[in-house]
Amino acid sequence: MVEVGIEVKDLNFNWSTGDEVIKSCSLEVPKGEFWMLLGTNGSGKSTLLRLLAGLLAPQSGEIRVLQPVGFVFQNPDHQLVMPTVGADIAFGLVEEKLPPQAIRTRVEEALSAVNLQSLLRRPIYALSGGQKQRVAIAGALARRCEVLLLDEPTALLDPDSQLELVVGVRKLVKSRGITALWVTHRLDELNYCDGAFLLEKGVLIDRGDAQRLKERLMQLDNQPS
Structure with missing residues:
Protein backbone atom coordinates (compact mmCIF):
# COMPACT_ATOMS: atom_id res chain seq x y z
CA MET A 1 0.00 0.00 0.00
CA VAL A 2 1.38 3.41 -1.00
CA GLU A 3 2.00 5.75 1.93
CA VAL A 4 0.34 9.15 1.46
CA GLY A 5 1.94 12.50 2.37
CA ILE A 6 -1.07 14.69 1.56
CA GLU A 7 -4.68 13.48 1.63
CA VAL A 8 -7.81 15.56 1.08
CA LYS A 9 -11.38 14.22 1.10
CA ASP A 10 -14.47 16.13 -0.04
CA LEU A 11 -13.04 19.51 0.90
CA ASN A 12 -15.23 22.63 0.69
CA PHE A 13 -14.27 26.25 1.37
CA ASN A 14 -16.25 29.49 1.02
CA TRP A 15 -15.19 33.06 1.69
CA SER A 16 -17.21 34.99 4.28
CA THR A 17 -19.10 36.59 1.37
CA GLY A 18 -20.51 33.15 0.57
CA ASP A 19 -18.47 32.74 -2.63
CA GLU A 20 -17.50 29.10 -3.17
CA VAL A 21 -13.76 28.69 -3.77
CA ILE A 22 -13.09 24.97 -3.27
CA LYS A 23 -15.85 22.48 -4.12
CA SER A 24 -15.87 18.80 -3.09
CA CYS A 25 -12.12 18.47 -3.66
CA SER A 26 -10.41 15.12 -3.05
CA LEU A 27 -6.76 14.33 -3.83
CA GLU A 28 -3.74 12.37 -2.66
CA VAL A 29 -0.01 12.95 -3.06
CA PRO A 30 2.13 9.84 -2.37
CA LYS A 31 4.84 10.28 0.24
CA GLY A 32 8.16 11.31 -1.28
CA GLU A 33 6.69 12.52 -4.58
CA PHE A 34 6.75 15.94 -6.25
CA TRP A 35 3.34 16.96 -7.65
CA MET A 36 2.14 20.19 -9.20
CA LEU A 37 -1.19 22.01 -8.99
CA LEU A 38 -2.39 23.73 -12.18
CA GLY A 39 -5.27 26.01 -13.04
CA THR A 40 -6.17 29.38 -14.46
CA ASN A 41 -6.11 32.54 -12.34
CA GLY A 42 -8.92 32.42 -9.81
CA SER A 43 -9.27 28.63 -9.95
CA GLY A 44 -8.52 28.27 -6.22
CA LYS A 45 -4.92 26.98 -6.34
CA SER A 46 -3.46 29.29 -3.69
CA THR A 47 -6.52 28.88 -1.46
CA LEU A 48 -6.21 25.09 -1.58
CA LEU A 49 -2.52 25.33 -0.65
CA ARG A 50 -3.35 27.55 2.33
CA LEU A 51 -5.98 25.07 3.48
CA LEU A 52 -3.38 22.29 3.37
CA ALA A 53 -0.97 24.45 5.38
CA GLY A 54 -3.60 25.18 8.03
CA LEU A 55 -3.60 28.91 7.22
CA LEU A 56 -7.33 28.68 6.40
CA ALA A 57 -10.04 26.43 7.85
CA PRO A 58 -12.46 24.58 5.54
CA GLN A 59 -16.25 24.55 5.92
CA SER A 60 -16.25 20.77 5.57
CA GLY A 61 -14.10 17.85 4.50
CA GLU A 62 -10.94 16.14 5.76
CA ILE A 63 -7.29 17.19 5.45
CA ARG A 64 -4.47 14.88 6.48
CA VAL A 65 -0.94 16.16 5.95
CA LEU A 66 2.27 14.73 7.39
CA GLN A 67 3.85 17.11 9.91
CA PRO A 68 5.75 19.36 10.06
CA VAL A 69 4.72 21.36 7.00
CA GLY A 70 6.86 23.96 5.23
CA PHE A 71 5.20 26.72 3.20
CA VAL A 72 6.97 28.85 0.57
CA PHE A 73 5.16 31.98 -0.60
CA GLN A 74 5.24 33.41 -4.11
CA ASN A 75 7.06 36.47 -2.75
CA PRO A 76 9.77 35.46 -0.24
CA ASP A 77 9.80 38.99 1.21
CA HIS A 78 6.49 38.05 2.87
CA GLN A 79 8.19 35.41 5.03
CA LEU A 80 11.83 36.40 5.55
CA CYS A 145 9.51 19.33 7.19
CA GLU A 146 7.79 16.19 5.89
CA VAL A 147 5.63 18.18 3.45
CA LEU A 148 6.69 21.20 1.39
CA LEU A 149 4.00 23.46 -0.11
CA LEU A 150 5.13 26.04 -2.69
CA ASP A 151 2.84 28.76 -4.08
CA GLU A 152 4.17 29.75 -7.53
CA PRO A 153 7.72 30.13 -6.15
CA THR A 154 9.19 30.99 -9.57
CA ALA A 155 6.68 33.74 -10.43
CA LEU A 156 9.08 36.61 -9.66
CA LEU A 157 12.25 34.96 -11.00
CA ASP A 158 14.12 35.20 -14.29
CA PRO A 159 14.02 32.11 -16.58
CA ASP A 160 17.42 30.72 -15.48
CA SER A 161 16.53 31.06 -11.80
CA GLN A 162 13.12 29.44 -12.42
CA LEU A 163 14.73 26.34 -13.86
CA GLU A 164 17.37 26.19 -11.15
CA LEU A 165 14.74 26.34 -8.41
CA VAL A 166 12.43 23.65 -9.80
CA VAL A 167 15.39 21.29 -10.45
CA GLY A 168 16.69 21.95 -6.94
CA VAL A 169 13.34 21.25 -5.27
CA ARG A 170 12.92 18.00 -7.20
CA LYS A 171 16.40 16.90 -6.07
CA LEU A 172 15.56 17.70 -2.43
CA VAL A 173 12.25 15.83 -2.62
CA LYS A 174 13.91 12.72 -4.01
CA SER A 175 16.96 12.76 -1.75
CA ARG A 176 15.08 13.45 1.51
CA GLY A 177 11.76 11.69 0.93
CA ILE A 178 9.82 14.93 1.26
CA THR A 179 6.30 15.20 -0.18
CA ALA A 180 5.90 18.39 -2.23
CA LEU A 181 2.98 20.19 -3.88
CA TRP A 182 3.98 23.10 -6.15
CA VAL A 183 1.45 25.58 -7.57
CA THR A 184 2.35 26.73 -11.09
CA HIS A 185 0.98 28.01 -14.38
CA ARG A 186 4.25 27.41 -16.28
CA LEU A 187 3.95 24.40 -18.56
CA ASP A 188 7.72 23.84 -18.78
CA GLU A 189 7.84 23.18 -15.01
CA LEU A 190 5.66 20.10 -15.55
CA ASN A 191 8.72 18.35 -17.00
CA TYR A 192 10.09 17.89 -13.47
CA CYS A 193 7.15 16.57 -11.43
CA ASP A 194 5.80 13.07 -10.75
CA GLY A 195 2.20 14.04 -11.45
CA ALA A 196 -0.19 16.96 -11.54
CA PHE A 197 -3.68 18.13 -10.60
CA LEU A 198 -5.85 20.47 -12.68
CA LEU A 199 -8.19 22.78 -10.75
CA GLU A 200 -10.91 24.82 -12.48
CA LYS A 201 -13.30 27.13 -10.59
CA GLY A 202 -12.59 25.26 -7.37
CA VAL A 203 -13.27 21.82 -8.86
CA LEU A 204 -10.54 19.23 -9.42
CA ILE A 205 -11.23 18.26 -13.03
CA ASP A 206 -8.20 16.10 -13.86
CA ARG A 207 -5.17 14.45 -12.29
CA GLY A 208 -2.35 12.11 -13.16
CA ASP A 209 0.43 12.10 -15.73
CA ALA A 210 1.99 15.56 -16.01
CA GLN A 211 2.73 15.32 -19.74
CA ARG A 212 -0.88 14.37 -20.51
CA LEU A 213 -2.15 17.35 -18.52
CA LYS A 214 0.41 19.57 -20.24
CA GLU A 215 -0.93 18.51 -23.66
CA ARG A 216 -4.52 19.07 -22.50
CA LEU A 217 -3.71 22.59 -21.33
CA MET A 218 -1.92 23.42 -24.58
CA GLN A 219 -4.97 22.24 -26.55
CA LEU A 220 -7.25 24.40 -24.40
CA ASP A 221 -4.97 27.40 -24.89
CA ASN A 222 -5.00 26.90 -28.66
CA GLN A 223 -8.78 26.71 -28.97
CA PRO A 224 -10.37 29.75 -30.65
CA SER A 225 -12.13 32.04 -28.18
Whole structure:
Protein backbone atom coordinates (compact mmCIF):
# COMPACT_ATOMS: atom_id res chain seq x y z
CA MET A 1 0.00 0.00 0.00
CA VAL A 2 1.38 3.41 -1.00
CA GLU A 3 2.00 5.75 1.93
CA VAL A 4 0.34 9.15 1.46
CA GLY A 5 1.94 12.50 2.37
CA ILE A 6 -1.07 14.69 1.56
CA GLU A 7 -4.68 13.48 1.63
CA VAL A 8 -7.81 15.56 1.08
CA LYS A 9 -11.38 14.22 1.10
CA ASP A 10 -14.47 16.13 -0.04
CA LEU A 11 -13.04 19.51 0.90
CA ASN A 12 -15.23 22.63 0.69
CA PHE A 13 -14.27 26.25 1.37
CA ASN A 14 -16.25 29.49 1.02
CA TRP A 15 -15.19 33.06 1.69
CA SER A 16 -17.21 34.99 4.28
CA THR A 17 -19.10 36.59 1.37
CA GLY A 18 -20.51 33.15 0.57
CA ASP A 19 -18.47 32.74 -2.63
CA GLU A 20 -17.50 29.10 -3.17
CA VAL A 21 -13.76 28.69 -3.77
CA ILE A 22 -13.09 24.97 -3.27
CA LYS A 23 -15.85 22.48 -4.12
CA SER A 24 -15.87 18.80 -3.09
CA CYS A 25 -12.12 18.47 -3.66
CA SER A 26 -10.41 15.12 -3.05
CA LEU A 27 -6.76 14.33 -3.83
CA GLU A 28 -3.74 12.37 -2.66
CA VAL A 29 -0.01 12.95 -3.06
CA PRO A 30 2.13 9.84 -2.37
CA LYS A 31 4.84 10.28 0.24
CA GLY A 32 8.16 11.31 -1.28
CA GLU A 33 6.69 12.52 -4.58
CA PHE A 34 6.75 15.94 -6.25
CA TRP A 35 3.34 16.96 -7.65
CA MET A 36 2.14 20.19 -9.20
CA LEU A 37 -1.19 22.01 -8.99
CA LEU A 38 -2.39 23.73 -12.18
CA GLY A 39 -5.27 26.01 -13.04
CA THR A 40 -6.17 29.38 -14.46
CA ASN A 41 -6.11 32.54 -12.34
CA GLY A 42 -8.92 32.42 -9.81
CA SER A 43 -9.27 28.63 -9.95
CA GLY A 44 -8.52 28.27 -6.22
CA LYS A 45 -4.92 26.98 -6.34
CA SER A 46 -3.46 29.29 -3.69
CA THR A 47 -6.52 28.88 -1.46
CA LEU A 48 -6.21 25.09 -1.58
CA LEU A 49 -2.52 25.33 -0.65
CA ARG A 50 -3.35 27.55 2.33
CA LEU A 51 -5.98 25.07 3.48
CA LEU A 52 -3.38 22.29 3.37
CA ALA A 53 -0.97 24.45 5.38
CA GLY A 54 -3.60 25.18 8.03
CA LEU A 55 -3.60 28.91 7.22
CA LEU A 56 -7.33 28.68 6.40
CA ALA A 57 -10.04 26.43 7.85
CA PRO A 58 -12.46 24.58 5.54
CA GLN A 59 -16.25 24.55 5.92
CA SER A 60 -16.25 20.77 5.57
CA GLY A 61 -14.10 17.85 4.50
CA GLU A 62 -10.94 16.14 5.76
CA ILE A 63 -7.29 17.19 5.45
CA ARG A 64 -4.47 14.88 6.48
CA VAL A 65 -0.94 16.16 5.95
CA LEU A 66 2.27 14.73 7.39
CA GLN A 67 3.85 17.11 9.91
CA PRO A 68 5.75 19.36 10.06
CA VAL A 69 4.72 21.36 7.00
CA GLY A 70 6.86 23.96 5.23
CA PHE A 71 5.20 26.72 3.20
CA VAL A 72 6.97 28.85 0.57
CA PHE A 73 5.16 31.98 -0.60
CA GLN A 74 5.24 33.41 -4.11
CA ASN A 75 7.06 36.47 -2.75
CA PRO A 76 9.77 35.46 -0.24
CA ASP A 77 9.80 38.99 1.21
CA HIS A 78 6.49 38.05 2.87
CA GLN A 79 8.19 35.41 5.03
CA LEU A 80 11.83 36.40 5.55
CA VAL A 81 11.78 38.47 8.74
CA MET A 82 15.32 38.56 10.18
CA PRO A 83 18.26 40.69 8.96
CA THR A 84 20.60 37.89 7.86
CA VAL A 85 20.27 34.48 6.20
CA GLY A 86 21.42 32.44 9.20
CA ALA A 87 19.31 34.40 11.67
CA ASP A 88 16.19 33.98 9.57
CA ILE A 89 16.53 30.20 9.38
CA ALA A 90 17.35 29.96 13.10
CA PHE A 91 14.28 32.09 13.92
CA GLY A 92 12.04 29.35 12.53
CA LEU A 93 13.48 26.89 15.08
CA VAL A 94 12.64 28.96 18.20
CA GLU A 95 9.57 26.88 19.12
CA GLU A 96 11.64 23.68 19.22
CA LYS A 97 13.80 25.07 22.08
CA LEU A 98 16.94 23.41 20.77
CA PRO A 99 20.41 24.00 22.28
CA PRO A 100 22.53 26.54 20.35
CA GLN A 101 24.80 23.92 18.76
CA ALA A 102 21.82 21.94 17.46
CA ILE A 103 20.40 25.12 15.90
CA ARG A 104 23.73 25.91 14.22
CA THR A 105 23.91 22.38 12.83
CA ARG A 106 20.34 22.53 11.48
CA VAL A 107 20.97 25.93 9.85
CA GLU A 108 24.22 24.79 8.24
CA GLU A 109 22.66 21.55 6.96
CA ALA A 110 19.67 23.40 5.49
CA LEU A 111 21.84 25.98 3.72
CA SER A 112 24.07 23.24 2.37
CA ALA A 113 21.01 21.48 0.93
CA VAL A 114 20.11 24.58 -1.12
CA ASN A 115 23.77 25.44 -1.95
CA LEU A 116 23.82 28.67 0.05
CA GLN A 117 26.22 27.72 2.85
CA SER A 118 28.56 30.58 1.90
CA LEU A 119 25.77 33.12 2.53
CA LEU A 120 25.19 32.36 6.23
CA ARG A 121 25.89 35.94 7.32
CA ARG A 122 24.65 37.69 4.18
CA PRO A 123 21.99 40.38 4.76
CA ILE A 124 18.61 39.37 3.37
CA TYR A 125 18.33 42.65 1.42
CA ALA A 126 21.51 41.77 -0.51
CA LEU A 127 20.09 38.51 -1.94
CA SER A 128 18.64 37.94 -5.40
CA GLY A 129 15.06 36.75 -5.77
CA GLY A 130 16.18 33.19 -6.43
CA GLN A 131 18.45 33.20 -3.39
CA LYS A 132 15.59 34.48 -1.21
CA GLN A 133 13.37 31.62 -2.37
CA ARG A 134 16.10 29.12 -1.53
CA VAL A 135 16.47 30.66 1.94
CA ALA A 136 12.71 30.24 2.43
CA ILE A 137 13.04 26.58 1.41
CA ALA A 138 16.05 26.16 3.71
CA GLY A 139 13.91 27.43 6.59
CA ALA A 140 11.43 24.62 5.95
CA LEU A 141 14.24 22.05 5.68
CA ALA A 142 15.75 23.20 8.97
CA ARG A 143 12.43 22.39 10.66
CA ARG A 144 12.74 18.88 9.14
CA CYS A 145 9.51 19.33 7.19
CA GLU A 146 7.79 16.19 5.89
CA VAL A 147 5.63 18.18 3.45
CA LEU A 148 6.69 21.20 1.39
CA LEU A 149 4.00 23.46 -0.11
CA LEU A 150 5.13 26.04 -2.69
CA ASP A 151 2.84 28.76 -4.08
CA GLU A 152 4.17 29.75 -7.53
CA PRO A 153 7.72 30.13 -6.15
CA THR A 154 9.19 30.99 -9.57
CA ALA A 155 6.68 33.74 -10.43
CA LEU A 156 9.08 36.61 -9.66
CA LEU A 157 12.25 34.96 -11.00
CA ASP A 158 14.12 35.20 -14.29
CA PRO A 159 14.02 32.11 -16.58
CA ASP A 160 17.42 30.72 -15.48
CA SER A 161 16.53 31.06 -11.80
CA GLN A 162 13.12 29.44 -12.42
CA LEU A 163 14.73 26.34 -13.86
CA GLU A 164 17.37 26.19 -11.15
CA LEU A 165 14.74 26.34 -8.41
CA VAL A 166 12.43 23.65 -9.80
CA VAL A 167 15.39 21.29 -10.45
CA GLY A 168 16.69 21.95 -6.94
CA VAL A 169 13.34 21.25 -5.27
CA ARG A 170 12.92 18.00 -7.20
CA LYS A 171 16.40 16.90 -6.07
CA LEU A 172 15.56 17.70 -2.43
CA VAL A 173 12.25 15.83 -2.62
CA LYS A 174 13.91 12.72 -4.01
CA SER A 175 16.96 12.76 -1.75
CA ARG A 176 15.08 13.45 1.51
CA GLY A 177 11.76 11.69 0.93
CA ILE A 178 9.82 14.93 1.26
CA THR A 179 6.30 15.20 -0.18
CA ALA A 180 5.90 18.39 -2.23
CA LEU A 181 2.98 20.19 -3.88
CA TRP A 182 3.98 23.10 -6.15
CA VAL A 183 1.45 25.58 -7.57
CA THR A 184 2.35 26.73 -11.09
CA HIS A 185 0.98 28.01 -14.38
CA ARG A 186 4.25 27.41 -16.28
CA LEU A 187 3.95 24.40 -18.56
CA ASP A 188 7.72 23.84 -18.78
CA GLU A 189 7.84 23.18 -15.01
CA LEU A 190 5.66 20.10 -15.55
CA ASN A 191 8.72 18.35 -17.00
CA TYR A 192 10.09 17.89 -13.47
CA CYS A 193 7.15 16.57 -11.43
CA ASP A 194 5.80 13.07 -10.75
CA GLY A 195 2.20 14.04 -11.45
CA ALA A 196 -0.19 16.96 -11.54
CA PHE A 197 -3.68 18.13 -10.60
CA LEU A 198 -5.85 20.47 -12.68
CA LEU A 199 -8.19 22.78 -10.75
CA GLU A 200 -10.91 24.82 -12.48
CA LYS A 201 -13.30 27.13 -10.59
CA GLY A 202 -12.59 25.26 -7.37
CA VAL A 203 -13.27 21.82 -8.86
CA LEU A 204 -10.54 19.23 -9.42
CA ILE A 205 -11.23 18.26 -13.03
CA ASP A 206 -8.20 16.10 -13.86
CA ARG A 207 -5.17 14.45 -12.29
CA GLY A 208 -2.35 12.11 -13.16
CA ASP A 209 0.43 12.10 -15.73
CA ALA A 210 1.99 15.56 -16.01
CA GLN A 211 2.73 15.32 -19.74
CA ARG A 212 -0.88 14.37 -20.51
CA LEU A 213 -2.15 17.35 -18.52
CA LYS A 214 0.41 19.57 -20.24
CA GLU A 215 -0.93 18.51 -23.66
CA ARG A 216 -4.52 19.07 -22.50
CA LEU A 217 -3.71 22.59 -21.33
CA MET A 218 -1.92 23.42 -24.58
CA GLN A 219 -4.97 22.24 -26.55
CA LEU A 220 -7.25 24.40 -24.40
CA ASP A 221 -4.97 27.40 -24.89
CA ASN A 222 -5.00 26.90 -28.66
CA GLN A 223 -8.78 26.71 -28.97
CA PRO A 224 -10.37 29.75 -30.65
CA SER A 225 -12.13 32.04 -28.18
